[in-house]
Amino acid sequence: MPLPPLGPDVVEEFTRTIYGRTPDGGKLSELVLQSREDGVLDGAADRLRHRATVACPLGDLSFDTLLHLPSGGDAAPVAVILNFDGNDQTLTGFPYEKIVQAGYAVLTAHYQQLEPDDPNPPAPGVRGLFPAESWGAVAAWAWGLSRLLDIAATLDGLDGLDVGRAVVIGHSRLGKAALWAGVRDERFALTVSNDSGCCGASLFRHPGGEDIEAITRRFPHWFVPSFAQYAGKEDELPVDQHQLLASIAPRRVYVCSAEDDAWADPEGERLAVEAARPAFGPDGIGYHLRPGGHALLEEDWMKALAF
Ligand code: GTR
Numbered sequence: 265m266p267l268p269p270l271g272p273d274v275v276e277e278f279t280r281t282i283y284g285r286t287p288d289g290g291k292l293s294e295l296v297l298q299s300r301e302d303g304v305l306d307g308a309a310d311r312l313r314h315r316a317t318v319a320c321p322l323g324d325l326s327f328d329t330l331l332h333l334p335s336g337g338d339a340a341p342v343a344v345i346l347n348f349d350g351n352d353q354t355l356t357g358f359p360y361e362k363i364v365q366a367g368y369a370v371l372t373a374h375y376q377q378l379e380p381d382d383p384n385p386p387a388p389g390v391r392g393l394f395p396a397e398s399w400g401a402v403a404a405w406a407w408g409l410s411r412l413l414d415i416a417a418t419l420d421g422l423d424g425l426d427v428g429r430a431v432v433i434g435h436s437r438l439g440k441a442a443l444w445a446g447v448r449d450e451r452f453a454l455t456v457s458n459d460s461g462c463c464g465a466s467l468f469r470h471p472g473g474e475d476i477e478a479i480t481r482r483f484p485h486w487f488v489p490s491f492a493q494y495a496g497k498e499d500e501l502p503v504d505q506h507q508l509l510a511s512i513a514p515r516r517v518y519v520c521s522a523e524d525d526a527w528a529d530p531e532g533e534r535l536a537v538e539a540a541r542p543a544f545g546p547d548g549i550g551y552h553l554r555p556g557g558h559a560l561l562e563e564d565w566m567k568a569l570a571f
Contacts, residue, residue: 268502268507274508278508281488281501282488282491282503284397284403284487287394289320290320290407292318292418293324295316296315297312299312302335308335308364308365312331313331315329316329322392322393322394325389325390327408331369332370333425339424341430342429343431343433344412344430351372363565366566371412372412373412375441379404381401381437383483400486400487402441402487405441406441408441409441410448413451430453431454431455431569432446432455435458436460436528437483439459440460443457447511454517456517456568461525461528462529465533466528466529469498470536472529473526473529475495476496506535506536506539506540509543510540510544513548516547516548519533519534519552520560520568521533521551521553522553522554522555523553523554524555524557537551550571
């Protein structure tokens with residue numbers, strides 16, 4: 265299938281057809297330091313936990329954050345990431361030692377503290393705190409990634425963070441959210457998608473892996489309801505995902521794929537990167553395909569951050 269051309273004004277189309285409209289408002293109102301441990305991780309990193317509260321039009325949302333940063337030395341660029349299983353799980357799940365050795369700080373929060381991953385959430389998340397807007401959970405998580413950057417900005421200087429070189433990174437459904445955050449928030453200097461697949465970095469028009477029918481049937485809450493009308497009609501979508509990647513230019517993008525992750529269609533991700541390349545400078549977009557399956561591995565982190 266031929267791809268729609270790269271053009272200047274695609275963000276509005278992505279808003280309308282897939283992710284929905286992110287409302288204005290929702291400001292960090294309070295950040296409470298809950299604990300600080302210095303010199304954890306071989307003496308090379310400090311670990312801080314905060315409780316953040318964001319004031320939204322219809323109420324407040326509070327969530328916990330976990331920050332690791334290199335101790336001493338120059339201000340560290342910060343990578344923000346939502347995690348799947350809670351902040352404590354990242355202590356074994358993320359390669360913090362290596363990331364910090366590479367000179368980066370990492371700020372994370374649990375994605376479901378921002379918005380439940382449920383078509384019928386037991387309690388409303390952030391989407392319930394704005395007057396009637398149609399935005400999907402992916403967009404709500406992307407909103408959360410921007411709030412993590414707000415939090416990092418309040419710590420800028422204080423704790424040796426450099427938010428001028430901020431990275432947004434995410435895996436799988438949270439890689440979709442990282443891409444949408446990278447599109448919408450120009451403060452992110454580098455956007456990293458890991459195995460984000462359908463509605464992330466892979467092309468709708470490249471057959472293979474998850475398609476619109478499958479994703480909207482299982483996860484109707486991720487997108488605007490009208491997106492489901494494109495099930496089986498990929499060729500009628502007004503956009504495709506190389507345009508999403510290109511709309512981040514001239515800021516940088518890095519896409520990680522895995523050979524055995526057929527559901528995320530690694531070849532469709534590679535083709536999207538190639539089709540987006542003309543929008544970027546020579547080193548503006550990077551890509552790797554590594555052996556193995558669907559996971560955010562140390563190799564993915566290190567190659568993306570080296571980029
Ligand atoms: C799958 C879904 C994918 C991907 C993945 C994940 O079930 O079909 O789009 O997002 O979940 O987030 O792990």
